[in-house]
């Protein structure tokens with residue numbers, strides 16, 4: 001029988017029980033519900049006279065704090081040397097003795113990119129400033145570590161957080177205690193449940209070793225999160241099968257909620273001296289690899305969506321890391337991205353392909369997993385390579401043409417026809433007449449992608465984040481919420497789950513600060529899309545004697561480089577130069593020299609066609625498309641109630657080269673208006 005059919009059959013035998021229970025226990029999560037940040041609520045510094053309480057716990061933070069003082073690894077090293085603190089230079093972290101424990105050894109890890117630390121003994125974490133303050137306090141205490149009493153008085157959780165934690169612990173204990181081991185189930189029940197999750201070949205010994213249980217009321221797999229400190233169960237992930245329209249989908253439920261779920265599944269199984277590990281994106285993949293090969297495996301808490309830097313210390317012991325994250329191009333992209341954080345020199349990647357499907361599938365097909373692991377490719381590459389090294393990658397691109405074309409917009413099918421999709425690492429330039437609705441359109445265009453799991457960062461320099469978020473929430477809910485305030489919380493809760501972040505900049509900014517913040521966001525939250533609205537807000541901060549066109553070229557070049565280096569899409573809004581109001585804009589209408597249009601992969605123009613359209617009518621023109629050359633135009637209709645544009649009519653596709661434009665002459669141009677923040 002086909003595996004998918006077997007799953008469905010198993011499902012139907014269980015369906016009466018499953019459906020009645022799932023809703024009761026599920027906090028439905030989508031792959032894109034992956035957002036995490038580790039904001040430390042700073043309430044004064046430890047070194048200050050009052051020694052107010054410091055909160056070291058994690059906290060949801062969707063605004064990227066651009067005011068946090070960046071620290072370089074050189075500065076960290078200098079500080080440690082200057083204070084006679086011995087350290088070991090690891091792959092992603094510096095290893096130092098922890099001021100929070102009497103245990104010997106380097107058990108505190110300082111992230112080389114952000115300066116944040118994690119003490120593996122106490123699980124305390126904080127910023128670089130927190131670490132320095134702790135060291136200062138330690139010197140004042142004149143003891144060899146900060147005692148629990150001292151810690152309790154300065155580092156504590158608020159009452160609400162404590163209450164949340166207690167509630168979570170009760171829920172976790174309730175489920176964990178009620179869940180049963182597979183070897184305690186009736187053989188027939190165990191097989192049925194295993195069939196639902198395609199893990200029939202995973203034996204009870206492997207499941208027990210990794211602590212996997214079954215929660216019978218919902219027929220869910222229970223993956224435990226054991227505290228690395230004392231091996232108690234501090235969280236759970238429930239994997240449940242839901243059948244709808246003859247299709248089985250899998251739903252994950254997290255305890256604590258997703259934003260706080262940081263379980264590296266498999267951690268308790270590994271030995272302290274292990275030097276090699278295979279990282280997977282799903283727990284079932286880890287089970288399959290471990291059973292088939294005996295190698296150490298760890299699976300990431302949120303699959304391919306992100307690798308939070310706070311988890312990096314747990315990988316420091318490994319000299320060799322193989323990333324086998326799945327069977328598609330997204331998994332391949334993620335493995336390249338994660339290997340940069342883990343340090344490419346020790347990483348090897350499994351390239352998805354027919355002979356290299358996902359680990360569980362490979363195991364179920366009877367493939368030799370050891371052999372597949374041996375085919376892993378080094379993540380680091382030299383500056384000069386031959387086609388031999390590229391041929392597999394080229395084949396992969398040809399084989400997965402649909403995925404290479406990028407993520408499709410759900411709300412703009414005509415844009416998909418022309419642009420084919422939204423691809424990582426590209427630069428899109430977006431322009432349109434003043435006040436034509438550029439921000440409104442780009443907000444919906446980015447929201448659409450974000451709702452499909454694209455980790456998105458907004459740099460809105462012109463309109464403040466509250467106003468932008470209000471527009472986005474309206475577009476998200478498709479409702480005029482000011483008239484239905486009772487629905488606000490419901491929609492805000494859903495909106496909060498989007499992987500959406502905002503830079504806190506407003507008004508004129510220095511380009512380097514903006515690029516640094518974007519790099520930080522890519523490292524922390526694995527951003528795939530950054531929107532900059534708009535370029536003119538980076539122009540005012542630079543030295544006045546610099547030629548404005550040269551300056552703009554430099555800024556465009558910086559965004560181009562960022563997009564390529566970080567494999568992150570940048571959408572850059574640029575105002576058009578001043579032209580006749582009755583003329584349509586074209587590529588050459590973009591303010592500045594031809595550099596912007598040369599560097600861009602895509603150019604989108606919001607045309608308001610004042611002469612031929614009615615009020616509210618707009619057209620979106622794709623004037624450049626480096627991916628496959630198709631350019632064209634389609635109409636948009638504005639809905640003032642929910643601030644959305646729905647594309648109308650059929651996209652006219654014309655081949656590249658038909659756009660016969662004269663090259664732009666920057667000499668006489670003026671931007672359409674002198675920008676001040678709205």
Ligand SMILES: Nc1ncnc2c1ncn2[C@@H]1O[C@H](COP(=O)(O)OP(=O)(O)OP(=O)(O)O)[C@@H](O)[C@H]1O
Nearest residue numbers: 433434435436437438439440441615616617618638
């Ligand atoms: N097609 C449209 N028809 C009518 N009003 C619109 C349309 N699109 C947007 N608007 C409204 O026009 C106002 C300005 O829109 P928006 O800020 O998006 O324009 P913009 O092009 O970004 O402006 P600027 O040139 O100042 O950056 C908003 O109140 C918005 O709701």
